[in-house]
Amino acid sequence: MSLTFDITCRLAGTFSLEARSAISPGITIVFGRSGSGKTTLLRAIAGLAPAQGRITAGDRVLLDSASHHVLPPQQRRVGFVFQQLALFPHLTARANIEYGLANMPVDARTSRVNAIAQSFGIAHLLDRKPPAISGGERQRVALARALVTDPDVLLLDEPLSALDHATQSHIIADLRRWNETHAIPVLYVTHAHREAFSLGERVIVLDNGRVVADGVPHEVLESPSQEPVARLAGFENLFDATVTALHHEAGTMECRIGGTACVIEVPYGEVPSGAEVRLAIRAGDILVGTVLPQGLSARNILPGTIQSLRREGARVVAIVDAGGVFEVHLTPGATSSLALSPGRAVWLVIKTHSFRRVST
Template sequence: MTLSVRLRHRLGAFALDAEFMAPPGLTVLFGRSGSGKTTIVNAVAGLLMPDEGRIVAGDRTLLDTKRGIRLKSHRRRLGYIFQEGRLFPHLTVRQNLAYGAWFAPRHAPRENRDRVVELLGIGSLLDRRPGALSGGEKQRVAIGRALLSAPRLILADEPLAALDEARKAEILPYFERLRDEVSIPILYVSHSATEVARLATTIVALDAGRVVAQGPAAEMLADPAVLPTGAREAGAVVQARVAHHHADGLTELDAGGTPLFLPRVGAPPGDTLRVRISAHDVILARQRPDGLSALNILPGVVQELRPGAGPGTIVALETPAGRLLARITRRSAEALRLEPGSQVHAIIKTVSVAPLDIGGGGAGVEAAGPNGMSHDGTSVRPR
């Protein structure tokens, strides 16, 4: 099922004029606060009636102002996961989970409750009330409640924003499992580069109420012309298989035939991971360096240089592990005489990869193909 959205809405000085498609998988609406992300999600949920627009989920038209269709929120069957959970305080966890299911049409395809409870690890919380839950537990229950309402689509509005780092690390894997194990498409609002890198299969980048770019996540993240996260937080996502856990606390990954050493990850050998490699953690060298403490040295070919407004420049390079981005100074780029086609070595410190940037599941990354360079002009569509 694909969600297609076209909206025009004016709210004081803010004007929203956005059009995008969310294919199956997890689509991240990405942008700064005030870029219109939440307005869009609320319009899809029916909590906000836009001045003009058309929203179609699969074969169901939720909104079409031209034809006078404005489906009420409760008839849209969308599972909305709010930033603050919004569990019902007077009901137990069990009753909260049952709430949406009770209103779902009898014949609607539903998730199995026991499976969802197990997926989210909330079996021991069923008889408690939301007042007695931690922030992370509340959010897991909120995910379950949305999932069990037999939704056509799941909406999530910055579901991790209200949580601290530890709680974020606790919840992120559940969204990965949702993406990989549940067939319901997810529209996910975020302004966090980490969340985008770990979760997105599709990215819709917003700025000031407009869609500035949209396309498969791997392409978008590795394209210096788009950089949905901005140059400062740029980073490419590579897909790698867990090869071996070493006794000294390192995990060796196999990234397209090249070893990649990371601090110990929990996944067992054979699992596929998505690893976000931040552009400012990548150092470039013309010759293969010798006597260096960094463990990860990947040969590569420069594809593209994109100077920024400041002293920095973003270099996109092709390595056996996939496309990488490096953020270096313009001065360095000139000193190394970098240009498309230059042979370089990318150096990545093992410990610089943050645990939050390593996620399970491979969905979406392979969409970019082995070289991550499948530009055909349609995936990135500036407006």
């Protein structure tokens, strides 16, 4: 079973989604910031949002605008787990899970619900209503409700984003185990990098209603080739720079950050000297020293001044002027042991291969 789509959705205003892809069995992450069209894509596949184009699941055609064929959501055989789960609050967990099996004889229905409840570890709470069930267990009920109908495709709209990491991976492990026997395509929408990196075999990156990258998570997100992907993948620093020297044999080149005298060494690229390039680097890949570091392998050691420091949860975001303005992430412990404060002179240490070249 595989899912293919080639669709356009126009929503109110100027937003439009244009996406085409073929999704094989297994978990595919749909990654993008909010408003990028992730949810719209899922809703269009499920038949909950109007779309033009063609969608197929296996040999079943769910949508074919050319022949005016539009299956209603009731007939698409799609499992959907909503962001807020959408469990029916007035029905018990059992009645929620049974809901999609209305046409099945009572005995068959009951044994099927019992079996899936067993495999998702929720058998003990089948008689409770959703408001009386804890967060992680509610997610399991929602997943069981979607899967008990044996859908051809499973669509998950950020269902686990509110959970801690351990619970998340448990649920994903249960889902993988279920899918070993069913082998259906699963689209998992998220805007969190960590989920995008760790949960799926493949990632599709959406930005502003377009697919901007598609591939294996580590390749797509570790070396993003396009700026929107770099931003999503956590490359906080993006610079325009001019190539000033090429060192083919060393595998490096020198670039001057636009409008500054700051020259840095970055990985070699197939560009001529004098070319304009766009460079990206993660704020977490930059080291800060208060004295000039010596005997390091890192090739970029830039003098700079701290402009500001602010605490964001468990990390400190420092803005450092080193010719170019860099965002640097530190731990609160490092910040206090180095006695960092605005105005303090520091050295930034950056490995050559921490820089990525992206296109805009």
